[in-house]
Amino acid sequence: MKRRVLIAAAAFLGCLSLIACAHLHQARHTGCVIFDEFPQTASLFQPDVRPFIDQIISRHGPEEWETVVLTSEFHTHLGIYSIIGAKMGLRAREYFGADRDGLTVLSFAGRQPPISCLNDGIQASTGATLGHGTISLADSPLRMPKARFTRGNITICLELKQAYRQRVEDDIARLIERHGPNSDNYWSSVRQVGIRYWADWSRNDIFHLTVVQNE
Numbered sequence: 001m002k003r004r005v006l007i008a009a010a011a012f013l014g015c016l017s018l019i020a021c022a023h024l025h026q027a028r029h030t031g032c033v034i035f036d037e038f039p040q041t042a043s044l045f046q047p048d049v050r051p052f053i054d055q056i057i058s059r060h061g062p063e064e065w066e067t068v069v070l071t072s073e074f075h076t077h078l079g080i081y082s083i084i085g086a087k088m089g090l091r092a093r094e095y096f097g098a099d100r101d102g103l104t105v106l107s108f109a110g111r112q113p114p115i116s117c118l119n120d121g122i123q124a125s126t127g128a129t130l131g132h133g134t135i136s137l138a139d140s141p142l143r144m145p146k147a148r149f150t151r152g153n154i155t156i157c158l159e160l161k162q163a164y165r166q167r168v169e170d171d172i173a174r175l176i177e178r179h180g181p182n183s184d185n186y187w188s189s190v191r192q193v194g195i196r197y198w199a200d201w202s203r204n205d206i207f208h209l210t211v212v213q214n215e
Protein backbone atom coordinates (compact mmCIF):
# COMPACT_ATOMS: atom_id res chain seq x y z
CA MET A 1 0.00 0.00 0.00
CA LYS A 2 2.79 2.35 0.98
CA ARG A 3 4.58 1.61 -2.28
CA ARG A 4 1.39 2.29 -4.17
CA VAL A 5 1.02 5.66 -2.49
CA LEU A 6 4.61 6.52 -3.39
CA ILE A 7 4.01 5.58 -7.02
CA ALA A 8 0.87 7.70 -7.08
CA ALA A 9 2.75 10.61 -5.54
CA ALA A 10 5.58 10.22 -8.02
CA ALA A 11 3.11 10.15 -10.90
CA PHE A 12 1.47 13.30 -9.64
CA LEU A 13 4.79 15.06 -9.15
CA GLY A 14 5.86 13.87 -12.57
CA CYS A 15 2.73 15.43 -13.98
CA LEU A 16 3.37 18.73 -12.27
CA SER A 17 7.00 18.77 -13.30
CA LEU A 18 6.09 17.87 -16.83
CA ILE A 19 3.65 20.75 -16.99
CA ALA A 20 6.02 23.14 -15.22
CA CYS A 21 8.87 22.33 -17.59
CA ALA A 22 6.81 22.36 -20.74
CA HIS A 23 7.75 25.99 -21.42
CA LEU A 24 11.27 24.72 -21.99
CA HIS A 25 9.78 23.02 -25.03
CA GLN A 26 10.94 19.59 -24.04
CA ALA A 27 9.59 17.16 -26.58
CA ARG A 28 7.13 15.06 -24.63
CA HIS A 29 8.29 11.71 -25.80
CA THR A 30 11.97 12.09 -25.49
CA GLY A 31 11.31 10.67 -22.03
CA CYS A 32 9.63 11.17 -18.70
CA VAL A 33 10.48 13.98 -16.32
CA ILE A 34 10.63 12.13 -13.03
CA PHE A 35 10.28 8.53 -14.07
CA ASP A 36 13.06 6.95 -16.02
CA GLU A 37 10.26 5.27 -17.87
CA PHE A 38 6.54 5.37 -17.21
CA PRO A 39 5.44 2.35 -15.17
CA GLN A 40 3.37 -0.31 -16.88
CA THR A 41 3.99 -3.11 -14.39
CA ALA A 42 0.64 -4.43 -13.24
CA SER A 43 1.58 -4.88 -9.59
CA LEU A 44 2.21 -1.12 -9.27
CA PHE A 45 -1.42 -0.32 -10.03
CA GLN A 46 -4.71 -0.74 -8.21
CA PRO A 47 -6.22 -4.23 -8.53
CA ASP A 48 -9.28 -3.11 -10.50
CA VAL A 49 -7.11 -1.41 -13.14
CA ARG A 50 -4.55 -4.20 -13.54
CA PRO A 51 -6.62 -6.45 -15.85
CA PHE A 52 -7.06 -3.57 -18.32
CA ILE A 53 -3.47 -2.29 -18.63
CA ASP A 54 -2.39 -4.40 -21.61
CA GLN A 55 -5.73 -3.92 -23.34
CA ILE A 56 -5.67 -0.14 -22.90
CA ILE A 57 -2.07 0.22 -24.07
CA SER A 58 -2.49 -2.03 -27.08
CA ARG A 59 -5.79 -0.42 -28.13
CA HIS A 60 -5.12 3.25 -27.36
CA GLY A 61 -1.33 3.49 -27.14
CA PRO A 62 1.08 4.21 -24.29
CA GLU A 63 0.53 7.97 -24.39
CA GLU A 64 -3.17 7.66 -23.63
CA TRP A 65 -2.37 5.19 -20.86
CA GLU A 66 0.08 7.63 -19.29
CA THR A 67 -2.21 10.60 -19.79
CA VAL A 68 -5.24 9.03 -18.11
CA VAL A 69 -3.09 7.77 -15.22
CA LEU A 70 -1.73 11.29 -14.68
CA THR A 71 -5.17 12.83 -15.16
CA SER A 72 -6.65 10.54 -12.50
CA GLU A 73 -3.89 11.24 -9.95
CA PHE A 74 -4.25 14.97 -10.58
CA HIS A 75 -8.06 14.84 -10.54
CA THR A 76 -8.00 12.72 -7.33
CA HIS A 77 -10.48 10.21 -8.65
CA LEU A 78 -10.99 8.08 -11.70
CA GLY A 79 -13.99 9.77 -13.26
CA ILE A 80 -15.85 9.64 -16.52
CA TYR A 81 -15.58 13.17 -17.90
CA SER A 82 -11.95 13.54 -16.80
CA ILE A 83 -11.09 10.47 -18.91
CA ILE A 84 -13.08 11.87 -21.83
CA GLY A 85 -11.17 15.16 -21.46
CA ALA A 86 -7.85 13.30 -21.57
CA LYS A 87 -8.91 11.47 -24.73
CA MET A 88 -10.17 14.75 -26.24
CA GLY A 89 -6.95 16.66 -25.59
CA LEU A 90 -4.86 13.85 -26.99
CA ARG A 91 -7.07 13.70 -30.09
CA ALA A 92 -6.57 17.44 -30.58
CA ARG A 93 -2.79 17.13 -30.23
CA GLU A 94 -2.78 14.36 -32.80
CA TYR A 95 -4.78 16.50 -35.24
CA PHE A 96 -2.15 19.25 -35.02
CA GLY A 97 0.85 16.97 -34.50
CA ALA A 98 1.51 19.03 -31.38
CA ASP A 99 3.54 18.22 -28.29
CA ARG A 100 2.21 19.07 -24.87
CA ASP A 101 2.05 22.83 -24.40
CA GLY A 102 1.56 23.32 -28.14
CA LEU A 103 -2.11 24.37 -28.06
CA THR A 104 -4.37 26.94 -26.46
CA VAL A 105 -7.80 25.79 -25.33
CA LEU A 106 -11.24 27.28 -24.85
CA SER A 107 -13.41 24.90 -22.86
CA PHE A 108 -17.20 24.84 -22.81
CA ALA A 109 -17.35 22.45 -19.85
CA GLY A 110 -17.91 25.17 -17.25
CA ARG A 111 -17.06 24.94 -13.56
CA GLN A 112 -19.69 22.51 -12.33
CA PRO A 113 -18.89 18.79 -11.98
CA PRO A 114 -19.35 16.30 -13.44
CA ILE A 115 -19.02 17.95 -16.88
CA SER A 116 -16.31 20.36 -15.70
CA CYS A 117 -14.15 17.32 -14.81
CA LEU A 118 -13.44 17.39 -18.56
CA ASN A 119 -11.18 20.41 -17.93
CA ASP A 120 -8.68 18.42 -15.85
CA GLY A 121 -8.30 15.76 -18.53
CA ILE A 122 -7.77 18.46 -21.14
CA GLN A 123 -5.11 20.18 -19.02
CA ALA A 124 -3.19 16.97 -18.35
CA SER A 125 -3.31 15.83 -21.98
CA THR A 126 -2.50 19.12 -23.70
CA GLY A 127 -0.35 20.91 -21.14
CA ALA A 128 -2.65 23.90 -21.70
CA THR A 129 -3.13 24.78 -18.05
CA LEU A 130 -4.43 27.50 -15.78
CA GLY A 131 -0.84 27.90 -14.61
CA HIS A 132 0.32 28.68 -18.10
CA GLY A 133 -2.73 30.81 -18.87
CA THR A 134 -3.32 28.75 -22.01
CA ILE A 135 -6.76 27.36 -21.13
CA SER A 136 -9.85 29.44 -20.50
CA LEU A 137 -13.55 28.82 -20.02
CA ALA A 138 -16.14 30.02 -22.51
CA ASP A 139 -18.50 32.63 -21.13
CA SER A 140 -21.60 30.56 -21.76
CA PRO A 141 -24.39 29.34 -19.47
CA LEU A 142 -24.46 26.05 -21.39
CA ARG A 143 -22.06 23.39 -20.11
CA MET A 144 -21.02 20.93 -22.74
CA PRO A 145 -18.30 18.28 -23.15
CA LYS A 146 -16.75 20.41 -25.85
CA ALA A 147 -13.62 22.50 -26.38
CA ARG A 148 -11.84 24.52 -29.04
CA PHE A 149 -8.14 23.93 -29.63
CA THR A 150 -5.97 26.47 -31.40
CA ARG A 151 -2.53 26.36 -32.90
CA GLY A 152 -1.39 29.31 -34.94
CA ASN A 153 -4.25 30.35 -37.19
CA ILE A 154 -6.07 27.04 -37.02
CA THR A 155 -8.84 26.30 -34.53
CA ILE A 156 -10.74 23.03 -34.27
CA CYS A 157 -13.71 22.10 -32.10
CA LEU A 158 -14.09 18.70 -30.51
CA GLU A 159 -17.38 17.69 -28.90
CA LEU A 160 -18.46 14.39 -27.41
CA LYS A 161 -21.01 12.85 -29.77
CA GLN A 162 -24.57 12.92 -28.49
CA ALA A 163 -24.92 9.13 -28.33
CA TYR A 164 -21.89 8.87 -26.02
CA ARG A 165 -23.03 11.85 -23.93
CA GLN A 166 -26.45 10.25 -23.50
CA ARG A 167 -24.81 7.02 -22.40
CA VAL A 168 -22.76 8.90 -19.77
CA GLU A 169 -25.79 10.81 -18.51
CA ASP A 170 -27.86 7.62 -18.32
CA ASP A 171 -25.09 5.82 -16.43
CA ILE A 172 -24.63 8.66 -13.93
CA ALA A 173 -28.40 8.95 -13.36
CA ARG A 174 -28.67 5.19 -12.85
CA LEU A 175 -25.80 5.17 -10.34
CA ILE A 176 -27.23 8.12 -8.40
CA GLU A 177 -30.61 6.40 -8.27
CA ARG A 178 -29.05 3.15 -7.10
CA HIS A 179 -26.48 4.46 -4.61
CA GLY A 180 -27.37 8.09 -3.90
CA PRO A 181 -25.02 10.94 -4.86
CA ASN A 182 -21.61 11.10 -3.21
CA SER A 183 -21.88 7.75 -1.46
CA ASP A 184 -18.85 5.46 -1.42
CA ASN A 185 -20.75 2.99 -3.58
CA TYR A 186 -21.59 5.72 -6.06
CA TRP A 187 -17.93 6.73 -6.47
CA SER A 188 -16.68 3.16 -6.75
CA SER A 189 -19.32 2.49 -9.41
CA VAL A 190 -18.32 5.65 -11.31
CA ARG A 191 -14.77 4.34 -11.19
CA GLN A 192 -15.80 1.00 -12.70
CA VAL A 193 -17.76 2.72 -15.47
CA GLY A 194 -14.80 5.03 -16.09
CA ILE A 195 -12.38 2.13 -16.46
CA ARG A 196 -14.74 0.52 -18.98
CA TYR A 197 -14.99 3.71 -21.06
CA TRP A 198 -11.21 4.16 -20.82
CA ALA A 199 -10.71 0.70 -22.26
CA ASP A 200 -13.58 0.62 -24.76
CA TRP A 201 -14.01 4.12 -26.17
CA SER A 202 -11.65 5.21 -28.93
CA ARG A 203 -10.66 8.88 -29.09
CA ASN A 204 -10.96 8.53 -32.88
CA ASP A 205 -14.66 7.60 -32.66
CA ILE A 206 -16.31 9.49 -29.83
CA PHE A 207 -15.85 13.12 -30.88
CA HIS A 208 -17.28 15.35 -33.58
CA LEU A 209 -14.36 17.29 -35.02
CA THR A 210 -15.01 20.50 -36.90
CA VAL A 211 -12.57 23.06 -38.21
CA VAL A 212 -13.69 26.43 -36.87
CA GLN A 213 -10.97 28.57 -38.40
CA ASN A 214 -8.29 27.80 -40.92
CA GLU A 215 -6.57 30.82 -42.41
Ligand SMILES: [Zn+2]
Pocket residue numbers: 075077079080082113114117
Ligand atom coordinates in the same frame (compact mmCIF):
# COMPACT_ATOMS: atom_id res chain seq x y z
ZN1 LIG B 1 -14.46 14.24 -11.61
